[in-house]
Amino acid sequence: MRLRTEDLTYEIRSGRRLVDAVSLSVSAGETVGLVGPNGSGKTTLLRCVYGALTPTGGRVLLDGDDLADAGVKARARRIATVPQDGQTGFELTVRQIVAMGRSPHKRFWEGDTAADEELVHDALERVGAAALAGRSFARLSGGERQRVLTARALVQEPAVLVLDEPTNHLDIRYQLEILGLVRGLGTANLLALHDLTLAAYYCDRLYVLDGGRVVASGPPREVLTGELLAEVYGVAAEVAVHPATGAPTVTYLPGAVG
Amino acid sequence: MTDQPVRRSRTRPRPQADRRGPVPPEGRTGLRFAAVMATLTLALAAAAIAALAWGSVRIPAADVVHILTGNADPSPYRTIVLDVRLPRVLLGAAVGAGLAVVGTTLQALVRNPLADPFLLGVSSGASAAAVAVIVLGIGAGMATTVTIPAASFAGAFLALLVVYALAREPGGGFTTSRLILAGVAVSYVLAALTSLILVVSARADHLKEVLYWTLGGLGSARWDMLAVPLTVLAVGTALLIALARPLDLLLVGEEGATVLGLDTARFRAAVFVLTSLVTGVLVAHSGAIGFVGLMVPHAARMLVGAAHRALLPVAALMGAVFLVVADLAARTVAAPQDIPVGVLTALTGGPFFLWLLRRGRTREEAA
Numbered sequence: 001m002r003l004r005t006e007d008l009t010y011e012i013r014s015g016r017r018l019v020d021a022v023s024l025s026v027s028a029g030e031t032v033g034l035v036g037p038n039g040s041g042k043t044t045l046l047r048c049v050y051g052a053l054t055p056t057g058g059r060v061l062l063d064g065d066d067l068a069d070a071g072v073k074a075r076a077r078r079i080a081t082v083p084q085d086g087q088t089g090f091e092l093t094v095r096q097i098v099a100m101g102r103s104p105h106k107r108f109w110e111g112d113t114a115a116d117e118e119l120v121h122d123a124l125e126r127v128g129a130a131a132l133a134g135r136s137f138a139r140l141s142g143g144e145r146q147r148v149l150t151a152r153a154l155v156q157e158p159a160v161l162v163l164d165e166p167t168n169h170l171d172i173r174y175q176l177e178i179l180g181l182v183r184g185l186g187t188a189n190l191l192a193l194h195d196l197t198l199a200a201y202y203c204d205r206l207y208v209l210d211g212g213r214v215v216a217s218g219p220p221r222e223v224l225t226g227e228l229l230a231e232v233y234g235v236a237a238e239v240a241v242h243p244a245t246g247a248p249t250v251t252y253l254p255g256a257v258g
Numbered sequence: 259m260t261d262q263p264v265r266r267s268r269t270r271p272r273p274q275a276d277r278r279g280p281v282p283p284e285g286r287t288g289l290r291f292a293a294v295m296a297t298l299t300l301a302l303a304a305a306a307i308a309a310l311a312w313g314s315v316r317i318p319a320a321d322v323v324h325i326l327t328g329n330a331d332p333s334p335y336r337t338i339v340l341d342v343r344l345p346r347v348l349l350g351a352a353v354g355a356g357l358a359v360v361g362t363t364l365q366a367l368v369r370n371p372l373a374d375p376f377l378l379g380v381s382s383g384a385s386a387a388a389v390a391v392i393v394l395g396i397g398a399g400m401a402t403t404v405t406i407p408a409a410s411f412a413g414a415f416l417a418l419l420v421v422y423a424l425a426r427e428p429g430g431g432f433t434t435s436r437l438i439l440a441g442v443a444v445s446y447v448l449a450a451l452t453s454l455i456l457v458v459s460a461r462a463d464h465l466k467e468v469l470y471w472t473l474g475g476l477g478s479a480r481w482d483m484l485a486v487p488l489t490v491l492a493v494g495t496a497l498l499i500a501l502a503r504p505l506d507l508l509l510v511g512e513e514g515a516t517v518l519g520l521d522t523a524r525f526r527a528a529v530f531v532l533t534s535l536v537t538g539v540l541v542a543h544s545g546a547i548g549f550v551g552l553m554v555p556h557a558a559r560m561l562v563g564a565a566h567r568a569l570l571p572v573a574a575l576m577g578a579v580f581l582v583v584a585d586l587a588a589r590t591v592a593a594p595q596d597i598p599v600g601v602l603t604a605l606t607g608g609p610f611f612l613w614l615l616r617r618g619r620t621r622e623e624a625a
Contacts (some may be wrong), residue, residue, distance in 0.1 A: 051516060051517065052516055072521045073520075073521070075519070076519030081517050083511070090371070090509050090564035091559065096565050100506060108500070108503050111503075
């Protein structure tokens with residue numbers, strides 16, 4: 001299983017390109033990070049990949065099949081994500097929200113089987129939210145919600161996991177747990193991440209976006225350099241390999257803006 | 259190209275991974291659903307018997323049961339129960355159930371618990387079209403049992419389309435204010451249109467008939483006109499219950515539903531047709547009865563939650579009970595005057611709506 005984008009472009013009406021001819025690839029078992037400053041096009045790119053937006057140019061391919069030709073449901077069987085607005089004003093339980101992840105595998109009139117309930121239960125346990133199963137989703141905190149929606153993506157049993165800032169509401173413990181969990185799934189993972197140190201630790205490769213274009217890509221060690229951070233983010237930073245993790249660690253040097 | 263690090267093995271084992279408890283008891287919610295359905299069925303039976311017994315002629319409940327089970331001799335009571343009151347009770351139950359189901363569905367469609375076929379102008383669309391057919395004699399020569407429901411359906415569908423388009427925010431959301439403003443505006447335009455048709459081609463008998471559309475009442479119930487509304491209600495409700503899963507998906511928003519594999523545009527079109535069909539056909543037989551579709555889904559959600567597989571059947575039964583009781587009250591509180599039941603539902607529904615609105619506001623402020 002391999003996810004590929006080919007010159008993926010998303011142009012808004014004014015003619016500005018939020019995503020500009022991005023080609024990237026993610027293989028099964030690989031975790032690929034998308035980093036870049038706010039407005040660099042990470043979210044737009046991901047939304048094109050998981051089908052919330054229709055790209056204005058280029059293609060998204062899954063094992064060579066153009067996803068534009070696949071139906072919404074067929075796509076949802078292979079690509080899972082945590083959408084941005086998971087809010088609902090209605091009182092659904094956490095269990096019901098997670099069970100929705102089975103929908104792409106069901107005919108619309110089919111109910112959930114015992115096997116589905118088992119999947120839901122397991123997924124909730126894996127994200128550390130089993131205790132929330134009977135609670136009202138609308139009343140959870142931001143972090144709890146994020147873990148529950150991650151469980152829903154697991155229940156979808158996808159080949160590709162596309163996550164936009166999967167850790168932004170989470171306590172550090174859950175940040176590490178969720179990223180570790182995602183890494184161990186064997187799926188092709190494409191994640192947009194804010195935290196460069198976390199990205200460097202958990203991702204096999206990184207793509208750096210700036211102004212909708214890929215400006216650098218490769219293993220974190222090669223991509224994350226002081227020069228790149230100065231150029232893309234406009235900050236002075238030191239990148240060193242951490243002795244315990246073996247991954248690059250970014251230290252920002254406030255005041256010394258390059 | 260993979261820089262396969264050793265660090266994968268270092269990820270901390272999940273502490274609770276192997277302590278797999280039993281699957282939490284889903285059965286409890288199932289039991290609750292069964293209990294609620296059983297209670298509501300009993301309540302409907304009791305309400306029906308009461309509605310058959312009470313009225314200008316008071317008939318003992320025991321006699322009603324005898325007549326219903328076919329053990330009674332022909333008598334004036336028998337005629338009153340079977341030919342006068344029973345069709346009215348059946349129509350009331352059907353209209354109540356249908357409005358509750360449509361209200362529930364519309365609330366999912368716009369993701370807002372303040373939606374109702376009456377408030378959104380869908381009922382006005384249906385009655386305006388019905389009035390046009392009656393007064394202007396469109397489709398004359400065809401049976402009115404077909405032309406009026408068909409026109410109502412078309413009117414309901416168009417009104418729903420317009421309100422939906424007006425109320426929808428650019429991002430796809432529906433705020434309460436926009437929804438209500440759009441509904442009210444469309445209702446007013448349609449009411450004005452209805453008046454215009456009347457003024458231009460008024461005939462005394464039309465006026466009375468049309469007043470009945472605007473107020474909503476079950477007084478016209480007769481055996482020979484029940485087949486269409488009962489069939490449409492049964493089919494529409496069954497289909498919507500079958501669509502429980504995608505209806506649930508609508509609750510998490512456009513993007514959420516899309517990434518879970520729902521073709522939202524297509525599904526929305528199907529729901530538009532189904533809800534307009536049920537609303538149109540019911541309004542054609544009872545006029546526009548308001549607020550049932552607002553109050554009942556709300557109460558039903560408090561009993562069984564927001565998931566539609568349980569919610570829709572409960573709302574249907576509850577709506578049936580509610581309207582049978584409301585119609586009984588409408589017939590008896592000012593006897594021998596027969597108050598249109600729509601007046602009564604508006605009297606209770608209006609304050610309820612204000613309460614919901616207020617509660618929603620305090621909730622938004624608290625958030």
